[in-house]
Amino acid sequence: MSIKPPQPAPSWDHRPEDIGTLIKDLIAKDRSIEDKIAALPREDCNFESVKYFVALSEAETNFDAIAEPLSFYQNVSADKALRDASNEAEILVRDYGVESSMRIDVYQAKVAAEKNIKESGKWEKLTAEEKLLIKKLILDGTRSGLALPEEKRNQLTTLQKELSQLCLEFSKNFNEEDERITFTARQLDGVPADVVSGYTKRIEALEEVYDVTYKTPDIFPIFKFAKNPETRRQAFEGYESRLEVNVPLLSKALGIRRQIASLLGYKTWADYITEVEMIRNGKGVTDFLDDLEEKLRPVGLKDRETLLALKKKEHEELGLPFDGEFYIWDYRYYDRKFIEETLDLDDMLVKEYFPVTVVVPTILEIYQNLLGVRFEEINGTTWHPEVQQFSVWEKDSKDESGFIGYCYLDLYPRGGKYSHAAEWTLLPGYDRPDGKRSYPISAMVANLAKPTPDKPALMRHDDVVTFFHEMGHVFHDLLSRTKFSRFHGTSVARDFVEAPSQMLENWCWEPKVLEKMSSHFKTKQPLSPELITKLVKSRYVNVGLSYLRQVFFAKFDIKVHTSSENEDYTALWSSLRESISLVKSGKPTPGQGTFGHITGGYDAGYYGYTYSLVFAADMYATVFKADPLDPSRGKRYRDKILFPGGSREELESLKDFLGREPNSKAFLNELFGSGASANL
Secondary structure (H helix, E strand, O other): OOOOOOOOOOOOOHHHHHHHHHHHHHHHHHHHHHHHHHHHOHHHHOOOOOOOOOOOOOHHHHHHHHHHHHHHHHHHHHOHHHHHHHHHHHHHHHHHHHHHOOOOOHHHHHHHHHHHHHHOOHHOOHHHHHHHHHHHHHHHHHOOOOOOOHHHHHHHHHHHHHHHHHHHHHHHHHHHHHOOOEEOOOOOOOOOOOOOOOEEEEOOOOOOEEEEOHHHHHHHHHOOOOOOHHHHHHHHHHHHHHHHHHHHHHHHHHHHHHHHHHHHHOHHHHHHHHHHOOOOOHHHHHHHHOOOHHHHHHHHHHHHHHHHHHHHHHHHHHOOOOOOEEHHHHHHOOOOHHHHHHHHHHHHHHHOOOOOHHHHHHHHHHHHHHHHHEEEEEEOOOOOOOOOEEEEOOOOOOOOOHHEHHHHHHHHOOOOOOOEEEEEEEEOOOEOOOOOOOOOOEEEEEOOOOEEOOEEEEEOOHHHHHHHHHHHHHHHHHHHHOHHHHOOOOOOOOOOHHHHHHHHHHHHOOHHHHHHOOOOOOOOOOHHHHHHHHHHHHHHHHHOHHHHHHHHHHHHHHOOOOOOOOOHHHHHHHHHHHHOOOOEEEOOOOHHHHHHHHHHOOOOOOOHHHHHHHHHHHHHHHHHOOOOOOOHHHHHHHOOOOOOOOOOOOOHHHHHOOOOOOOOOOHHHHHHHHOOOOOO
């Protein structure tokens, strides 16, 4: 018999007309709380008696608990009116956030409270998390420019609001993008039949044609399988240009960021952003990426030479012209062919062993056993009928004290939905003022292929890796146990936040895990040992080109956030890709308009995906590699990495978990072998 959770699941029955009213009421209530705090006599501002810092933290938590789910609708609702209302509400929320961050009277109360606490001798009585809360709340004010003269503060407020709206519009264009590219059956030669059967077919000029969306399950098979290079070129250029509308928005946003950084006294936006990250400054990012590129370049050149030879051979066999160049639209196609030919590994065959209905519950089972939790699917209102809702419990819990939180899985593409894979913290966990716990709510959003007329929904192995990764973020949120929501779960330094999830990707390359979560959709047999061996070997095939692609994204990001003026970002996008990724771009395409990270919270931070891989590799090799499914190792990970969230320095969590300072040996060994230098 199921135990009733101590906290009800949220309701998802909002109407478009409700959203604005709820947000306006919420803002008014929060403003009144800040007014009261700002009006406190300065001698009464402290932590214990007035609960000044706790009151501010509680107000922030209560605000986000209502605002976050309402803002979430714009990413997942099938109702355009609700998406639009959600987007408009987030504009109000962000504008109010700027207004709130610029309140000099509240900032002065924070400073007075810290001074009073220290002078009264009560500082040492605070816990480490309480001290960190005070430090962060005051740092918020200084980083917002509240130590500046009024004229500059007013300038900052205007610029921050404009920047916020530009980023929201960029994101909205991403979600609303619904373009199509059309191909004939002949042009789609090589694309698997089950993929083509999922395209919309119609008659045009007396010929059957197929309309292809730019959603991942539709367009990526063309990149990987279309034999005609012209088809791949058209598909790629269309894909890169699908969000050209975002190009002027990004240029304007970058210009505003430069102005804000200058007003705040930072040399560049990158220096401002990285000040609170593990790497600490923009030069650290540039040095890290330069070093990594230098190490990867010889490997990438060798990979390119191998794939170019494969292209030359195929063009000769097919009678196609060969100009000696290796284009960006050649990469996925020949990478796949190389793996097939050298390892005899067929990506589409592997896909048949990963039906969604088998993989998803098996991955949940693996996580449950490893981390000592239990998922129970529940009925209830969600934002879409396809969404699964779970209550999450301690594995052996007998009563409500074992409740952990709620989890949602929204796995399939639809119009207007966020088009990639991501995890959202809809409600963080924290201790309420009455001493009870408020439990976290997390949502995992993906875009897996839907069933076709002759096959069930199947996952490419890449999809399996992505699912494992995003569920890692889910568990970071579910299993964190901090006092204040400010430090809950994934609220860690941005250049560390990916490390726990990246570490968990390793499970997708472990033979016994692959066997456990695979089941051919017809025979129900798992992957054979032979196929598993081939799949594992494919992990680091063409690793130089693969990682140089990530370095390209990171270098574009850091370059535009360290430059002193606007430039032709379309030309920069293409030239950097050619010089770093070692592929020709063809005609310049406005791919920067599709770079959602740069306006979605990873500005001057994309380097973090590679930077955190160093920590991920070290954690896995040191603790999990010997027995990746061992629950005792899972408990160590849960207790020392997930549990503290951002309530202590990330380096402290790493040292606690590893038993020593982290290093880059495991990461470099993965890429270059055991003889690699560890000077990264």
